[in-house]
Amino acid sequence: MPKVLVTISTGFEEIEAITIIDVLRRAEIEVVIATINDILTVGANAIVIQANQYLKDINPLDFDMIVLPGGGINTQNLASSTLVQNSLKQMKEKDKYIAAICAAPYALHTANVLNRNYTCYPSFEEKIRQDGYQGDKQEVVIDEKIITSRGPATAMTFALELVKILKDENTYQKVKAGLLVKSS
Amino acid sequence: MPKVLVTISTGFEEIEAITIIDVLRRAEIEVVIATINDILTVGANAIVIQANQYLKDINPLDFDMIVLPGGGINTQNLASSTLVQNSLKQMKEKDKYIAAICAAPYALHTANVLNRNYTCYPSFEEKIRQDGYQGDKQEVVIDEKIITSRGPATAMTFALELVKILKDENTYQKVKAGLLVKSS
Numbered sequence: 001m002p003k004v005l006v007t008i009s010t011g012f013e014e015i016e017a018i019t020i021i022d023v024l025r026r027a028e029i030e031v032v033i034a035t036i037n038d039i040l041t042v043g044a045n046a047i048v049i050q051a052n053q054y055l056k057d058i059n060p061l062d063f064d065m066i067v068l069p070g071g072g073i074n075t076q077n078l079a080s081s082t083l084v085q086n087s088l089k090q091m092k093e094k095d096k097y098i099a100a101i102c103a104a105p106y107a108l109h110t111a112n113v114l115n116r117n118y119t120c121y122p123s124f125e126e127k128i129r130q131d132g133y134q135g136d137k138q139e140v141v142i143d144e145k146i147i148t149s150r151g152p153a154t155a156m157t158f159a160l161e162l163v164k165i166l167k168d169e170n171t172y173q174k175v176k177a178g179l180l181v182k183s184s
Numbered sequence: 185m186p187k188v189l190v191t192i193s194t195g196f197e198e199i200e201a202i203t204i205i206d207v208l209r210r211a212e213i214e215v216v217i218a219t220i221n222d223i224l225t226v227g228a229n230a231i232v233i234q235a236n237q238y239l240k241d242i243n244p245l246d247f248d249m250i251v252l253p254g255g256g257i258n259t260q261n262l263a264s265s266t267l268v269q270n271s272l273k274q275m276k277e278k279d280k281y282i283a284a285i286c287a288a289p290y291a292l293h294t295a296n297v298l299n300r301n302y303t304c305y306p307s308f309e310e311k312i313r314q315d316g317y318q319g320d321k322q323e324v325v326i327d328e329k330i331i332t333s334r335g336p337a338t339a340m341t342f343a344l345e346l347v348k349i350l351k352d353e354n355t356y357q358k359v360k361a362g363l364l365v366k367s368s
Contacts, residue, residue, distance in 0.1 A: 014205070015340075018203075019199050021229065180338060
């Protein structure tokens with residue numbers, strides 16, 4: 001069973017975090033929610049979720065993928081946390097998958113793990129770089145093992161792409177149908 | 185400020201619950217998460233969220249709207265809870281808004297508060313009634329003050345419709361744009 005580490009902090013965007021976790025678990029992917037703050041972590045819209053573990057007690061290399069949900073304050077926290085930044089660098093070095101949505105690609109940028117092509121919540125490209133920024137050309141940008149996406153409205157497509165990467169087309173189609181996502 | 189009561193129990197569908205709460209709060213609508221189980225309520229995909237209050241300590245008539253997220257087990261819990269069923273009947277009697285998504289329209293049916301036209305997660309219409317079932321003709325069905333929707337993939341559209349009802353077109357457009365929902 002693939003293993004995914006979803007890393008959060010105070011101010012995480014709730015739709016993004018929960019959509020990622022829910023969709024991956026529907027695909028029978030093991031998800032551990034790791035926090036750098038309290039186990040009961042408060043999101044950007046004051047929704048409190050219970051993390052499974054503290055990031056400091058986890059070896060990120062036990063996982064196939066690390067995923068960062070967005071939220072402005074969460075992104076600042078993840079970008080300024082040595083623990084998160086080192087985890088990202090370790091994952092990159094070992095050629096593991098790294099994914100981020102919304103403002104959170106900025107925390108990949110500060111860890112120097114973004115590849116050339118990426119997307120993010122509009123305006124955060126000004127803090128990252130214009131070169132390689134794909135805007136809304138695609139809802140999800142996959143550049144080798146770095147996967148990025150734009151915001152709450154693209155979170156389900158993003159999570160489903162992660163399912164396709166970690167499992168297979170059949171699981172992807174099954175989970176997509178269960179969610180009632182229309183085939184475009 | 186409009187006030188919305190989101191009622192959950194063990195097994196609630198997380199994407200639906202969190203999308204509703206997040207989107208309504210972005211629209212500056214006051215949302216209280218009420219549980220009929222523990223304050224730390226476990227969802228269908230093992231995500232634990234912290235409710236704000238126990239439903240038993242709340243007067244539903246203090247709210248403009250009650251919303252039920254789905255999830256199969258959650259729906260059974262809401263349908264078999266006298267407290268929830270009575271809350272729904274009181275809201276209907278006082279001509280307040282009642283909204284439900286996914287399997288949860290079944291809990292409106294058992295309380296006898298559904299209007300003629302409704303939708304729900306496919307197959308639950310067999311337990312409700314064929315007459316008036318709108319299937320996927322619309323993602324959200326509004327019949328007077330009863331609003332229903334289909335599942336996780338329609339949760340954002342559903343939540344945005346609730347914003348339009350409780351606030352105004354301008355707030356609706358602003359929140360929609362902030363979520364990066366494409367205008368269709």
